[in-house]
Amino acid sequence: PPPPPRPHVVLVASPGAGHLIPMAELARRLVAHHGVAATFVTFTDASAAPDATNSTVLSSLTASGEAISTVALPAVSLDDLPSDARIETILLELISRSIPHLRSLLLSISSSTTPLAALVPDFFCSMVLPLAAELGVPGYIFFPACSTTLALMRSAVELNDGAASSGEYRDLPDDVLHLPGGVTLRREDYGDGFKSSKEPVYAHLIEAGRRYRAADGFLVNSFAEIEPAYRYNVVEHGTFPPAYLVGPLIRAPNSNEDATSSSTCIEWLDRQPEGSVVYVSFGSAGALSVEQTAELAAGLEDSGHRFLWVVRMPKLLEQDNNTFDKEESAHKNDDKEDDPLAWLPEGFLERTSGRGLAVSSWAPQVLVLSHRATAAFVSHCGWNSTLEGVTAGVPMVAWPLYAEQGVNATVLSENVGVALRLRAARDDGVVAWEEIAAAVREIMGGEEEEKGRDVRRRAEELRQAAARACKPGGSSWQVLEEVADTWKEAAAARRRC
Ligand code: UDP
Numbered sequence: 459p460p461p462p463p464r465p466h467v468v469l470v471a472s473p474g475a476g477h478l479i480p481m482a483e484l485a486r487r488l489v490a491h492h493g494v495a496a497t498f499v500t501f502t503d504a505s506a507a508p509d510a511t512n513s514t515v516l517s518s519l520t521a522s523g524e525a526i527s528t529v530a531l532p533a534v535s536l537d538d539l540p541s542d543a544r545i546e547t548i549l550l551e552l553i554s555r556s557i558p559h560l561r562s563l564l565l566s567i568s569s570s571t572t573p574l575a576a577l578v579p580d581f582f583c584s585m586v587l588p589l590a591a592e593l594g595v596p597g598y599i600f601f602p603a604c605s606t607t608l609a610l611m612r613s614a615v616e617l618n619d620g621a622a623s624s625g626e627y628r629d630l631p632d633d634v635l636h637l638p639g640g641v642t643l644r645r646e647d648y649g650d651g652f653k654s655s656k657e658p659v660y661a662h663l664i665e666a667g668r669r670y671r672a673a674d675g676f677l678v679n680s681f682a683e684i685e686p687a688y689r690y691n692v693v694e695h696g697t698f699p700p701a702y703l704v705g706p707l708i709r710a711p712n713s714n715e716d717a718t719s720s721s722t723c724i725e726w727l728d729r730q731p732e733g734s735v736v737y738v739s740f741g742s743a744g745a746l747s748v749e750q751t752a753e754l755a756a757g758l759e760d761s762g763h764r765f766l767w768v769v770r771m772p773k774l775l776e777q778d779n780n781t782f783d784k785e786e787s788a789h790k791n792d793d794k795e796d797d798p799l800a801w802l803p804e805g806f807l808e809r810t811s812g813r814g815l816a817v818s819s820w821a822p823q824v825l826v827l828s829h830r831a832t833a834a835f836v837s838h839c840g841w842n843s844t845l846e847g848v849t850a851g852v853p854m855v856a857w858p859l860y861a862e863q864g865v866n867a868t869v870l871s872e873n874v875g876v877a878l879r880l881r882a883a884r885d886d887g888v889v890a891w892e893e894i895a896a897a898v899r900e901i902m903g904g905e906e907e908e909k910g911r912d913v914r915r916r917a918e919e920l921r922q923a924a925a926r927a928c929k930p931g932g933s934s935w936q937v938l939e940e941v942a943d944t945w946k947e948a949a950a951a952r953r954r955c
Pocket residue numbers: 475476479739740741742743744768819820821822823824839840841842843844846
């Protein structure tokens with residue numbers, strides 16, 4: 459007789475490469491190693507241009523095997539939203555309005571011969587969880603940040619909804635917040651939304667956190683060795699369901715790189731000595747002010763080290779976070795509108811030519827980090843970048859800008875020990891070139907640079923631990939196997955009924 463059909467897991471990914479890429483890797487591993495079939499679902503905003511990263515990720519996913527398929531839900535219109543609607547409002551509307559389409563898809567899967575085994579929305583799509591309850595299957599949230607951020611969210615919801623007194627972090631008497639694993643967070647590192655309930659994202663986070671309680675578990679893109687306090691997570695997560703550490707889930711090298719930027723960076727790295735280059739990047743959206751860009755340039759120049767710097771458009775006006783506001787800048791600086799390199803200090807590129815490469819906006823990061831010439835990473839500490847750095851065994855200089863990057867930077871520098879933290883000493887929040895140059899020297903330096911030496915040693919230890927975690931028998935492999943087994947058992951039990 460033919461083998462019984464594989465139980466079917468439906469993963470639902472919100473727009474954004476930072477969620478889509480690790481979740482695609484989760485789908486790939488579930489299918490390749492843990493005996494399920496998967497459908498990977500994305501959303502379609504009728505007014506948005508097609509996203510090249512998305513389509514490359516999705517096509518490489520379907521190429522990886524037969525038991526995996528991808529579905530883009532039918533487009534929904536968002537034309538009625540105000541033109542100044544915030545990005546999270548747009549995304550949440552897109553997802554909510556797509557729920558009827560997702561429901562039809564799930565119903566058609568569950569009435570086919572392959573039993574529906576679980577629904578796995580990412581952390582932004584928690585409003586689809588009631589569909590899991592409706593169909594009687596487990597619902598797990600994919601959480602693409604670290605467990606400490608999840609703990610921060612959980613206690614924010616508890617504080618907000620507390621029976622005794624409702625409150626928020628800023629009402630707490632202490633200047634620091636203590637989280638599991640000996641993590642001590644300063645107020646400035648709480649992350650967007652948690653510094654004050656008046657921040658626009660606060661209400662969204664609390665609402666999402668309340669919905670998480672209906673989930674059966676979290677699949678977290680982290681691993682036991684980087685966050686040991688969460689290895690036995692059930693207790694620490696209090697009113698939240700248990701969290702399972704199944705990472706690091708990072709994109710495979712080569713999967714979706716832009717050919718031109720790839721070849722420029724890699725050809726340049728190929729010509730550099732082994733372990734000689736510091737890679738500087740602030741993720742897909744991080745932007746520095748013009749003044750900060752100049753300080754960074756001066757710091758890199760003064761450090762004397764080789765560098766590969768991904769330069770993004772500077773932040774020009776006071777904004778509510780450190781991301782670039784294209785419209786404002788276009789207004790004021792037509793001539794420099796599209797060229798981040800035009801904002802570098804006069805003569806900088808000439809003076810550093812031969813030992814520094816500045817590229818505009820984008821580098822093939824996974825390839826750069828794993829290149830033999832790359833020795834250190836000055837990073838905004840986005841969680842994907844962090845895991846990519848850790849997987850490559852590259853020590854970091856932590857320079858968080860927005861979102862939950864301050865949480866990550868704290869964990870990495872104070873608890874895990876794979877990063878040196880840069881903090882602005884000046885009142886205006888600008889990190890001075892002297893501090894940047896000193897941090898680069900320390901992280902790149904020889905054996906006499908004691909802190910740098912410890913951080914480099916930890917980075918190598920963690921690289922090995924990350925590789926072990928994802929191999930058969932490793933912590934993340936084992937945890938995912940156990941979760942998949944519970945899904946399969948539940949599916950088999952439903953079939954018997
Ligand atoms: N990335 C890249 N090249 C760049 C900048 C970013 O490939 O020049 C990729 C990086 O490898 C990571 C993702 O974009 O996978 C950024 O995710 P992260 O969570 O680090 O930061 P975010 O962009 O969400 O702030």
